[in-house]
Amino acid sequence: MRGCLWSVCHHRKSGVTSTRVWCNPGQVLADNDGWASAEGGTTGGAAATADNVFHVSTWQEFRTALGGGGNAARTNTEPRIIYVHGELNAFEAADGTMTTCATFEEETGFSQAAYIEAFDPDGPWGWKDPEGELVDLQAAAANAQALQTQQHIGSNKTIIGVGDDARIVGANLRIRDADNVIVRDLTVSDSTDCFPEWDPGDTASGNWNSRYDNISVWTSTHVWIDHNTLDSGDLPPDALASVYGRPYEVHDGLLDITHRSDLVTVSYNRFEPHDKTMLIGSSDGRTADRGTLRVTLHHNKWTDIGQRAPRVRYGQVDLYNNYYVQTGPYDWYSYYWGVGRESALYAENNYIQLDPANDASTIIAKWGGVAMTEIGTRVNGKKVSALGAYNAANPTDTIGDAPGGCHSTASRSTRRCRSRRRSSCARARERSADGGGRPVPDRAAPHQLTDHQQQVATFHRLGVLQRHPLHRARDGRGDGRLHLHRLDGRHLVADRNGVTRRDGQRDHARERRGHLARVRRVGQIGGDDVALDRGVPHHDLATAC
Numbered sequence: 001m002r003g004c005l006w007s008v009c010h011h012r013k014s015g016v017t018s019t020r021v022w023c024n025p026g027q028v029l030a031d032n033d034g035w036a037s038a039e040g041g042t043t044g045g046a047a048a049t050a051d052n053v054f055h056v057s058t059w060q061e062f063r064t065a066l067g068g069g070g071n072a073a074r075t076n077t078e079p080r081i082i083y084v085h086g087e088l089n090a091f092e093a094a095d096g097t098m099t100t101c102a103t104f105e106e107e108t109g110f111s112q113a114a115y116i117e118a119f120d121p122d123g124p125w126g127w128k129d130p131e132g133e134l135v136d137l138q139a140a141a142a143n144a145q146a147l148q149t150q151q152h153i154g155s156n157k158t159i160i161g162v163g164d165d166a167r168i169v170g171a172n173l174r175i176r177d178a179d180n181v182i183v184r185d186l187t188v189s190d191s192t193d194c195f196p197e198w199d200p201g202d203t204a205s206g207n208w209n210s211r212y213d214n215i216s217v218w219t220s221t222h223v224w225i226d227h228n229t230l231d232s233g234d235l236p237p238d239a240l241a242s243v244y245g246r247p248y249e250v251h252d253g254l255l256d257i258t259h260r261s262d263l264v265t266v267s268y269n270r271f272e273p274h275d276k277t278m279l280i281g282s283s284d285g286r287t288a289d290r291g292t293l294r295v296t297l298h299h300n301k302w303t304d305i306g307q308r309a310p311r312v313r314y315g316q317v318d319l320y321n322n323y324y325v326q327t328g329p330y331d332w333y334s335y336y337w338g339v340g341r342e343s344a345l346y347a348e349n350n351y352i353q354l355d356p357a358n359d360a361s362t363i364i365a366k367w368g369g370v371a372m373t374e375i376g377t378r379v380n381g382k383k384v385s386a387l388g389a390y391n392a393a394n395p396t397d398t399i400g401d402a403p404g405g406c407h408s409t410a411s412r413s414t415r416r417c418r419s420r421r422r423s424s425c426a427r428a429r430e431r432s433a434d435g436g437g438r439p440v441p442d443r444a445a446p447h448q449l450t451d452h453q454q455q456v457a458t459f460h461r462l463g464v465l466q467r468h469p470l471h472r473a474r475d476g477r478g479d480g481r482l483h484l485h486r487l488d489g490r491h492l493v494a495d496r497n498g499v500t501r502r503d504g505q506r507d508h509a510r511e512r513r514g515h516l517a518r519v520r521r522v523g524q525i526g527g528d529d530v531a532l533d534r535g536v537p538h539h540d541l542a543t544a545c
Helices: 059-066 101-108 112-118 133-149 386-393 418-431 451-461
Strands: 004-010 017-023 053-056 080-089 150-153 157-169 172-176 179-184 187-189 197-199 207-209 215-218 221-226 229-231 255-258 262-267 274-276 294-298 301-303 305-307 316-320 323-325 337-340 344-348 351-353 364-367 371-375 470-475 482-486 491-495 498-501 520-525 528-533 536-538
Touching: 053 059, 059 080, 059 150, 059 157, 101 133, 112 133, 133 150, 172 179, 337 344, 337 371, 364 386, 371 386
Parallel strands: 053 080, 080 157, 150 172, 157 179, 157 187, 172 215, 179 221, 187 229, 215 255, 221 262, 262 294, 274 305, 294 316, 301 323, 316 344, 323 351, 337 364, 344 371
Antiparallel strands: 004 017, 004 520, 197 207, 470 482, 482 491, 491 498, 520 528, 528 536
């Protein structure tokens, strides 16, 4: 049941199990669901009139529904909803014929094979950067491909896949200069670049680099990416050819968020085998990104990916309840969380299944960052500090811990430790500076919590809300207590000492073990059913809640 959440409760005495299901048919982002819900929220094309609701089944219909190819769709701000049916192939031309990489070569007189032969580092050219006529012709061929396979998505748009077979193949979906965009329930596959570029200075051995992500978010705000599958199609990392002794990489990222984009939520997606998966912040030199790139990633599943899950520069990123799994040994794994320049990464309650060939010290990589926050990580079923493991393996190049700081007030799972946020951010600024000696800017979230939100945060931290799943919660009459209306209809009142039922009986977690087991939130991570006990994914649904 895509787009739905549910809870399950089992009463040990009576043996009765009850289930409650919630769905979001409105297709808009709920309040408090990550950064994209802040500062006005994200509704996509919800305001579209009937004339601006489209059902498409070809690439050309899809482009027309968005406002056309090239920059026409980029500047289209009219609210629209586009439902995608079946497979859309971005190489399908307007006349229905299928283009190929050879089509773009013929149009421009370029040959990728000639490029490869000319710039072989072991040949006469050597280890110099490619230049000359072949480089210019390659750029022209790349532009010809972009005109066919790259599609801009403008402001106030919702794109929804219909059915499990809704997919877009071969495209780069670019959300650029846009506000208020939703992409849901799609498979976006194989954004192949016909013309990868050779960079002999990228690592000591050089690298092939490509231009296109499956989805790119550039200079855009209020973007919600939800319940999608993003993959490499028929060319995952182990299927790539080797040229000059390096993988002939025809993909860039699966989902990159760059160039001052802000207020983004990425939830319940599947990231399938891929190398460079998600970049937040494109360059150490883009200091204009300071104060932006606020992103929330939650309940995503990452399978056999190599790196960047995510890699963060400058951004203020919440990363919680994600599931990382390695199905076996593979040689493209490098790390998961990249701590980059002036980044504020808050990783909470993530579950990681590592292959025995890898250990917890590989989860984090340092890319110029100085601190992050990590809470509740589980590796292969055990509580592990990935940050501690990294520091133990790298004693001369450690990453500091920023407890409780620099995270989103718009994230449901991270409303805690608020009183320490500003001081911890200040400590991070004092510990770190960029290459020019400038201090890291204050990354404290701009929102102020109401008294009621502070109460919810307190009781969430104390475990009260995990023991008592809520139908709704409301604050008391200024008495510092929180009124909890449970799913079973019982009314309780919570304070810092515990929970009191209406009959006055004090109800502590330790006293409940023989009476009623704890309730677990049961939901989905990237489409897989999991039980969430205090936010940490487990994989034994047979266990009574």
